[in-house]
Amino acid sequence: MKLAALISGGKDSIFAIYAMKQKGHEITYILTMMPARSDSYMFHHPNVHLTAMQADLMNIPQITGKTKGEKEKELKDLENLIATVKGKVDGIVTGALYSNYQKERIDAIAKKLGLKSEAPLWNIDLVKYWDLLLENKFEVVITAVAAEGLDKSWLGRKL
Template sequence: MKLAALISGGKDSIFALYTMKKQGHEITHLLTMMPEREDSYMFHHPNVHLTAMQAELMNIPQITGKTKGEKEKELKDLQNLISKVKGKVDGVVTGALYSNYQKERIDTIAKKLGLKSEAPLWNIDLVKYWELLLENKFEIIITAVAAEGLDEKWLGRKIDKNAVKELIEISKKNKINIAGEGGEFETFVLDCPLFSKKIEIVEARKDWKGNSGVYLIECARTVPKQESIYK
């Protein structure tokens, strides 16, 4: 099938795209919503502008849409964005894991537009999911945290096996979703097999308020994978 992938820059949307490509489907477009508020119900906010860099590294055209991030109204904005690929693709791909709120709404929009809705990660075992991400050499950092047990030290942290173990332990104590789908944290993909180069952070800052914070990437560049200095 020819598919358009909804991407936010985070691990779930990029890995869903990667999974569909591995299954032999063609990803012809990337679709990204640009929320104007940080607490959007549906869409990531931190560093979403850098999806343009990811799109370039995957050599896939990107179409963006703006939304004020207001509940339900943003769904109309999403429908307007997806409608731009109607007639060009057979369906849309999302990185939904367990969120019925997200999946049901995208399914409804896709059905209205006569498109299939593909969620290849739906109901995946979350521990196995992290194993797959690391095995497939996804380089992921935390870009926002908003849950008990996740402090400022997590902002900008690269996820490795030790970090996953810590997330599992925090989950046992504080009942968080270890994939962050409940808003506990957000991520950004710096490298994966789909990228021709990797993204290197040149300048970033942490913005911490109360019990939550974001890691804002203010300057980034692409570098050949073997030359990156990012550790």
């Protein structure tokens, strides 16, 4: 199946690409939303600008979309971005883990556009997921800290 991957640049969306390729699917486009707000309901904001380098390294063309990051309006922006690959792919893949809000909306957009929606990490056990990352030699680097107990000394650390 030909797929477009919706990526934020984080480990989840990148591992989702890897998982689908391992299953024999072809990733033909990278899709990235660039939210203007850091508190978007749908889209990851920190370091999203690095996705262009990731797409280049994977040798997959990237298409970006902009959004003001306003609840519900950003869904139309996402639909417009995904619509750019309609007829060129069979579906989209995301790194969604547990957010019903995100998954339900992405699934609905895909269905509306006649595309399949794949989320290979959906509801994965987190211990199993970390084991998979390490077994498959993923290099995870902390690029932002936003949790209690983590300070800027964690930035740049490899796990």
